[in-house]
Amino acid sequence: MSEIHSPFLSACRREATDVTPVWLMRQAGRYQASYRAIRAKYSMLELCQTPEAVVEVTLLPVHQFGVDAAILFSDITIPFLGMEVDFDIAPGVGPVIEQPLKNAEDVAGLREYVAGERLPFIAESVQLLKKELNVPLIGFAGAPFTLAAYLIEGKPSKDFKKVRQFMFTQPAAWNSLMEFLTKVTVDYLALQVQAGADVVQLFDSWIGALHPNFYRQYMLPHMSLLFSEVKKLGVPSVHFGTGTASLLSVMKEAGGDVIGVDWRTPLGESWKGLRYECGIQGNLDPAVLFASRDMIQSEIDRILDEAAGRSGHIFNLGHGVLPGTPEENVKFVVDYVHERSSR
Ligand code: CP3
Numbered sequence: 001m002s003e004i005h006s007p008f009l010s011a012c013r014r015e016a017t018d019v020t021p022v023w024l025m026r027q028a029g030r031y032q033a034s035y036r037a038i039r040a041k042y043s044m045l046e047l048c049q050t051p052e053a054v055v056e057v058t059l060l061p062v063h064q065f066g067v068d069a070a071i072l073f074s075d076i077t078i079p080f081l082g083m084e085v086d087f088d089i090a091p092g093v094g095p096v097i098e099q100p101l102k103n104a105e106d107v108a109g110l111r112e113y114v115a116g117e118r119l120p121f122i123a124e125s126v127q128l129l130k131k132e133l134n135v136p137l138i139g140f141a142g143a144p145f146t147l148a149a150y151l152i153e154g155k156p157s158k159d160f161k162k163v164r165q166f167m168f169t170q171p172a173a174w175n176s177l178m179e180f181l182t183k184v185t186v187d188y189l190a191l192q193v194q195a196g197a198d199v200v201q202l203f204d205s206w207i208g209a210l211h212p213n214f215y216r217q218y219m220l221p222h223m224s225l226l227f228s229e230v231k232k233l234g235v236p237s238v239h240f241g242t243g244t245a246s247l248l249s250v251m252k253e254a255g256g257d258v259i260g261v262d263w264r265t266p267l268g269e270s271w272k273g274l275r276y277e278c279g280i281q282g283n284l285d286p287a288v289l290f291a292s293r294d295m296i297q298s299e300i301d302r303i304l305d306e307a308a309g310r311s312g313h314i315f316n317l318g319h320g321v322l323p324g325t326p327e328e329n330v331k332f333v334v335d336y337v338h339e340r341s342s343r
Pocket of ligand 1: 074077090092205
């Protein structure tokens, strides 16, 4: 794979490309009729554990839209299966945990495991995909804070009160939980890379709940260790979060060849703040995909103008494609980014 010409891989290494690479977080999902047809046959968790179906779904957006990278179809909660945490992914809601973690004892009860033994369908899916793909494959994992947010809150949350309370009132248990999740996550990413993933992305979707001082105190040591281990895997990494305007520099300090930004901060300003020492990915507002072609076009123009042709820009949304997004607008985004950036 690394032998073939890929603007996405080049941009991850901050090398010049003849076109701005584009892929979209959650590029395979319910907004696609083809996805809904496959999904009708499986629950979300069954789908994630069926390699042939994972391959089919992962390839959908690659074939339909011509994106420059594929992302393994899975979910950040899949490592919970190995830990023997009881949970489900409720349609329209998200992950729901049967018995949320409350204390050190609950943390100690999480099962340590080897991803290759407990989650063999992951390696199998990646290996099958590598035979089919002519673009790079992104492997991914949820970052420890975001995983802990589900394990402690028990369901999707808006304010993450319980996580922050846990962190502040039970710091020793919090550190044990972070050590455990860091270890499991490194092993899980290693499995994907050994099976053939070309790049890995860490989704720290809910990290924006923290003040930078608390990130520094409670997360940075763990995230630095995580990224130093990921570096040893020998593939580029993308470090993504939302609500991170005040966290970008400390996130970069933790690690990642590319920093992913959401839609709330101007991409140009964010990149400048990071002194152009990493690549940047983002930041089209996913809701703009519901708007007129003129609006979509002018937002893409703005983002490309802010990136100003610098090496290391990967076009993406600021978060995942929303259910209900018109499929033809996704195609329009990919085509327009390619056309406008190769002029
Ligand atoms: O990007 C991709 O195309 C790969 C697929 C992917 C999914 N989940 C598929 C999915 C990825 C990268 C994820 C990661 C994920 N899962 C994150 C991090 C990214 C982000 O969006 O912040 C988070 C927070 C989750 C947890 C989760 N899983 C949520 C919030 C939901 C949505 C609930 C809903 O029904 O709207 C899920 C389920 C999920 N994961 C779906 C998909 C396509 C919907 C499943 C369905 O019902 O078909």
